[in-house]
Amino acid sequence: MSSTATVTQTDQLETLGSPVPPFTAHAISVSLPTWRDNVGYEEGEKRVVDVMVSGYPRFFIHLSIQKLARICEQKFGVQDERCLLCPTRKIAEQCRAFMVDRSTKAGSPVPVRLVQFTICPEDEDVSTPCVELHIVLFPKDSFPLAKQFWQHTGICISSRLAERCLSLLGEDTGSPKPPVPAANRPPVKPGNRHYSAKSFGKSPPSSPSPIHSRFGQTVIDASAELMNKDHLNYVEERYGRNLPLEVAAAAKRALRRRIAGVLVHDTPTHWSAAGGHEAELGPSTRGVEGVTEDDVFLYPTGMAAIWSGHQLALGTLPPAKSVCFGFPYTDSLKCLEKWGPGCYHFGHGLDSDIDDLEKLLEQESQKSSERPVLMLTTEVPSNPLLRTADLPRLRKLADKYDFLVMIDETLGNFVNVEVLPYADIVVSSLSKIFSGDANVMGGSLVLNPKGRHYNELKAYMAANFEDVYFDEDAIYMERNSRDFRRRITVIDANTLAVCELLHSRSLAAPSPPPNPAVKAVYYPKYVTSHNYDKCRVRGPNGEFTGGYGGLFSVTFTTMEASKVFFDTLPCLKGPSLGTNFTLASPYTILAHYAELDWAAGWGVEEGLVRVSVGMEDRETLLSGFEKALRAAEAVVQQQKPGEGQAQ
Structure with missing residues (x-):
């Protein structure tokens, strides 16, 4: 595995707003590669918002769901109504109850009505079941309230269900299909010969892949690797759109x-x-x-x-x-x-x-x-x-x-x-x-x-x-x-190695370095470990077999060090965690941008960077974190004492 490739500024510009993992139709993260991009996302900056084709599903409504909602609004809505799509009547009623309750407490109840929409295949194919949608309709200015229900409960329809509905309606899906730059387009390779042939020259299929962009690998190289794997087609071609x-x-x-x-x-x-x-x-x-x-x-x-x-x-x-x-x-x-x-x-x-x-x-x-x-x-x-x-x-x-x-x-x-x-x-x-x-x-x-x-x-x-x-x-x-136990073992070991590197160069280290960039590493080995050990898994001999997990957070001695560390770190950047590949985000910016002072009151600093470590080669990982750490330390050394201190 190469440790020399880096995620360049050009790559970052090209990937902003695109799915993470790259070329994944139902990705649950989105590329926000720089600190400035994350702030821009939270502030609704046009530069960022206009290129968003993906996002965490409870915050960014998938393009297929958006397209299906527009169809439902045109078919059933009146007077510029908007809608939310629910899989059952009970959930639609819970959505309506929430909207009425919250709007009543705020002043006056919002009018909400429900419509049932049963979508069946046009050719009366008995092997393809009908889909029942329950549509919650409301005045368009009440959409932010409806979005709260979507975000807090997580029980509205999934993007794959939306695509099933669009397929039954004879519509193309709204899945994001970011193009591969022509000069770097990988060669077309035949699909799995055991199943129906599909051209790899078309937009990437929506199927899982156990191989993602490697730590420190360019996005273009990762894309070529992804699109040359037979396993990309397996689930989609094996089961098709109509699952038994x-x-x-x-x-x-x-x-x-x-x-x-x-x-x-x-x-x-x-x-x-x-x-x-x-x-x-x-x-x-x-x-x-x-x-x-x-x-x-x-x-x-x-x-x-x-x-x-x-x-x-x-x-x-x-x-x-x-x-x-x-x-x-x-x-x-x-x-x-x-x-x-x-x-x-x-x-x-x-x-x-x-x-x-x-x-x-x-x-x-x-x-x-x-x-x-x-x-x-x-x-x-x-x-x-x-x-x-x-x-x-x-x-x-x-x-x-x-x-x-x-x-x-x-x-x-x-x-x-x-x-x-x-x-x-x-x-x-x-x-x-x-x-x-x-x-x-x-x-x-x-x-x-x-x-x-x-x-x-x-x-x-x-x-x-x-x-x-x-x-x-x-x-x-x-x-x-299926293999989550094996993956967790690898990720636990990788995370421990990365955290030990960062902790050894932090203010909390037994012998902290002069002018450290890292203030503290938040990781179960260093935080309330006595309580974590009380529930940590042990083997038959009483020895610990459970690790510390794949997530950690790190704070810095200055805000500038936080930003430089994040921007320099050569991995995918976006919301979510627990990925097989390393994924980082300026967590407090993304989760609490409108309440930074409140979060800080509980010890969650504005400059906190959260990292979910993946399964990459350990030496490559350590090399990448060392690079980001040195960049942050260089910034701290350049600043005068007391200048730009993180709060």
Whole structure:
């Protein structure tokens, strides 16, 4: 693997606004290669907004969904109405309820109406099922309110479902198709001869690829490599656009078994049978006796799983405020604030905050005989500060005061951490490292069968759960996740090596260098490690087998050092994490640009850079981070003492 190629400024200009990974029709990230680009995106700068053909799906509505929405607005809308597209009537009704509730609290209720649109194949092909869309229509100036529902819940339609609808309507899809520059266009290569031939000279197919732009590789070189791989066509050509229902059902069973930890054999020779009746199932590896695939529920996004977990609590127990423990991913907090009675936020997530939480619980219990709080949510570890709460202590408080605990294990993942014993509900974004390929969304919710309220929770799910995970998305997710344990091991080791390099040159190092650029590295090895180790996976001999995960954040001694480090780092830049390739973002700028002071109050600095490490060659990775680190250190040395200090 070459370590000499770099991502040039020309490459950055060419990739701004394009999909990450490159040439991926259903990419879940977007290229924002410089600090200035990220600020421009947040400020709606024309230079950035006008070239956006992709984005994180809950923030940027996929072009196929946009095209389908325009068709629905023309067909059913009146007086310049806009719409949101939902997969079921129940979700459409939840969207309408949210819009009416929030607009009423703001002054006056917005008029919202629902339309059902059933789309069937024109040729009456019985092998191709009809698709049912539920359209939420509202005045166009209320679209930002509707977008909140889309963003906070993550349960509207997926881009692949939109493409299925467009296909049934005889329309071209709206998938992004950035061209390959003619001078660098790779040679055309025949498709897989076992399936229908498709020209590689056409726009790239929307299918997963385990090979992405390598760390330090030019975007053009990566594109040529991507488009010369037979595996790019495999899933699309093998299944086509009309997936057999039994294939999707088996894929979902395989996913639920994989997440439940009950597959005795989950290796290449057994993957094809993982969702079948012949698969050998055993006791769960999740640390709780009795977990089965029936305790696992799939969702279209990780956010949908989080939102649904809160809805599950609200639907099962008498309403009360919830507790958000630690500084969470932004929409996780919004779910607790905008649905139900609200929440208490203990934003630092440190042991001292548990002292304050215990005082609050005791005070509320003295005021009333009712349950003091409904549920507590926390991330293990948290995003972006990588902190872990004292889970055994939180579990004891939950048992004493009879509230639910929901843990988001996305960053730790169940290869590294064992959190189910401390939770009633465990949620995760499958879009991240479980998939790795960054080309499909998904989420999961797991119930703890040993939890005090398991029977009520399970009964509620039996009566209310809707499977709205689109079949084709499930096919991709199952295929991507087959080797996730192997990938996590590689990524854990790579991340540890990178963090040790950065930590050794930081203010927090045992012997910090003169004029350091790095202030601190936020990573479970260095942050609340005593709590992380309490839930870290151990082997039969008691030794740790779980790693520290693939994500870290880094802060700098000056803002200029932050910007230079980010701009110099030779990797893909964009939102999301848990990718098989290294991906970086100025996280606070992207997630909290409108509330920078609020975030800083919880220790999340404006200049924080978050990095999700991939599977690249370790020496190449270290060389790239060394280059960015030296550039940042050079900037610090050039500045006068006290000049441009990061806050």
